[in-house]
Amino acid sequence: MSEFRKLTxxxxxxxxxxxxxxxxxxxxxxxxxxxxxQCRASRFEGRVRIGRGARVYDSTVRNYLLGDESLVERVTALECRRRSAFGNGTEVAAMNECAGRTVRIYDALTAQIAYLLAVYRHRPQTIAALERMIGAYVLERTSELGSVGRGACVKGARFVREVRIGDGATIDGATLLENGTLCAGAFVGADVKARDFILAEGARVDNGSILERCFVGESSVLDKGFTATHSLFFANCHCECGEAASVFAGPYTVSHHKSTLLIAGMFSFFNAGSGSNQSNHLFKSGAVHQSVHLRGCKFGSGAYIMSPALEGAFTMVLGHHAHHHDTSEFPYSYLVENDGRSRLLPGANLTSYGAVRDVEKWPVRDRRTLRRDAISFEEHNPYVCGAMMRAVDALNTLADADPDADSYNYKKVSIPATMLRRGLKLYNKAIVASLGAMLERGTAGGADGAGRWLDVGGQFIVKRAVVALLDDVDAGRIATLDAVAARFAAFAERYDDYARDWAYGVLGAVLGHTPTDGELSDAIAAGANARCSLRKAAEEDRRRDCSLDMAVSYGLDADDEQEVQDDYYTVRGLR
Structure with missing residues (x-):
């Protein structure tokens, strides 16, 4: 930072x-x-510091530090009216509108720490310790002077009050920003209104979007009039036109439609179809309910969920569901409405090319540079594989109890017998595929991956490691937010080793003894064959989607079938 002097x-x-x-x-x-x-037609009030090369044109500035090479132009009021933490410490009632899972946001918040704060409320001592760490951090970020970072730009804005603006950040045409932080490289555009907020590095809020008590994660985008209150959006989310209220949006949560509502729930790697909706109010105890839509869920157009509800990872939801289902044990499924009831097709999504495309596109679309959130992209992992193993146990138990049934009821959903049998085959094949993939990666020894795995804000991690971390927080052995984040990062660095150890233990349990080198090689080869088979099924699904059966409405003015085909293949990019 430059040294400052008085004016002559x-x-x-x-x-x-x-x-x-x-x-x-x-x-x-x-x-x-x-x-x-450097200054023209501007008004200065209170304490103002103008950095090297900073320019101020046609603006009013009050109690602000303007960083080197920054620009403030045509701003009605850039002011810090009181001592402020600039959005740090704001309480966000995520997941539950009645504030039962409140997360205090700060400008270095990670998805993993937010997950601990929201999900582990049954450990009040841990929550109190984490909140003390946040309180200490907030105190460090508190000042009576606002700041505009090096190379930052604030132009065409009306009221910017108690906002810390990071290096290279831009505010262009905002209507009102109050009590917030723009981290380095963040962008706020035309007609945006935001109060009590934090935008992480590279986040973008534009085109009339309205925020209140929100955290917008690294490289996330809120655009085209999107409105959000009491919500958390972590890395690479992209939401437009619709609405969010009390949402914990893990990485890659996507919503693009005006009529779409996300409310009182947890999402990640999620896509909301047009008109999809949830309700958390049964007109009894108030808006107290919540839903969790595990990693990779999709809502079809018009899908509806009445909370509370829980869907397994990579579930496609179609239709209305009002009976409070729990399908968490059945990843890669279809949940469809049938005569007013919820019908589950276990494992049906394993052969969908859409699911394959999703898994492949997420790492390619990672726009981050800092990468605060620990994100696991691995398709074959202990978390989903463990769920599939539990699904096999559950389906076998149902079938054994009544072998001749036409359908089975399980946690508020019905499972047709034919789909149960198909689901068993798909899950067993997918388990072999996943185990082989995990055994093929990582190194043996030194990493204990045994036990249940979790998906903590987008990171696959063994539950035992999370519990150990929480115990260390309780005991004071971990006393800073950086140390908490570092523990998650350390696990992520050795993920392959932990995953291999878990798969090795599962293989040993199946065999009934420690696997020999030959048995290990056989499992890896079987996994490769199973993955090839599943991919072949997904490719068949893709071919159906690209077949001439889908050429309806193409070649509108065509005189023969060849012209229809030419138009179809050209537009679809299939030739």
Whole structure:
């Protein structure tokens, strides 16, 4: 940061000739190489520091530090009216509108720490310790002086109040920003209104979007009039046009439609179809309910969920569901409405090319540079594989209890017998595929991956490691937010080793003894064959989607079938 000095009498005179005014010129400080040409037709109030090369045109600035090479232009009021933490410490009632899972946001918040704060409320000692860490961090971020970072730009805005603006950040045409932080490279565009907010590095909020008590994660985008209140959006989310209220949006949560509502739930790697909706109010105890839509879920157009509800990872939801289902044990399924009831097709999504495309596109679309959130992209992992193993046990138990049934009821859903049998085959094949993939990666020894795995804010991690972390927080062995984040990062660095150890233990349990080298090689080869078979099925699904059966409405003015085909293949990019 540059060193500052008082203005000279000659500089004050030059500034006034350029239509600048100040409540007290002695409160305005500049760098050694300051030139009065850096300011024009502007008003300075309170304590103002103007960095090297910083420019202020046609604006009012009050109690602000303007970083080197920054620009403030045509701003009605850039002001810090009181001592502020700039959005740090704001309480966000995520997941539950009645504030039972409140997360205090700060400008280095990670999806993993937010997950701990929201999900582990049954450990009040842990929550209290984490909140003390946040309180200490907030105190460090508190100041009576707002700041505009190096190379940042604030132009065409109306009221920017108690906002810390990071290096290279941009505010262009915002209507009202109050009590917030823009981290480095963040962008706020035309007609945006936001109160009590934090935008992480590279986040973008634009085109009339309205935020209140929100955290917008690294490289996330809220656009085209999207409105959100009491919501958390972590890395690479993209939401437009619709609405969010009390949402924990893990990485890659996507919603693009005006009529779509996300409310009182947890999402990640999620896509909301047009008109999809949830309700968390049964008109009894108030808006107290919540839903969790595990990693990779999709809502078809018009899908509806009445909370509370829980869907397994990579579930496709179609139709209305109001009976409070729990399909968490059945990943890669279809949940469809049938005569007003919820019908589950276990494992049906394993052969969908859409699911394959989703898994492949997420790492390619990672726009982040800092990568605060730990994100696991691995298709074959202990978390989903463990769920599939539990699904096999559950389906076998149902079938054994009544071998001749036409359908089975399980946790508020019905499972047709034919789909149960198909699901068993698909899950067993997918388990072999996943185990082989995990055994093929990582190194043996030194990483204990045994036990249940979790998906913590987008990171696959063994539950035992999370519990150990929480115990260390309780005991004071971990005392800072950086140390908490570092523990998650350390696990992520050795994920392959932990996953291999888990798969090795599962293989040993199946065999009934420690696997030999030959048996290990056989499992890896079987996994490769199973993955090839599943991919072949997904490719068949893709071919159906690209077949001429889908050419309806193409070649509108065609005179023969060849022209229809030419138009179809050209537009679809299939030739």
């Amino acid at each position: 009498d000659a500089e004050i005179a030059s500034l006034e000739r350029a239509a600048n005014t100040a409540a007290d010129w002695s409160e305005v400080e500049v760098t050694a190489d300051f030139s009065p040409a």
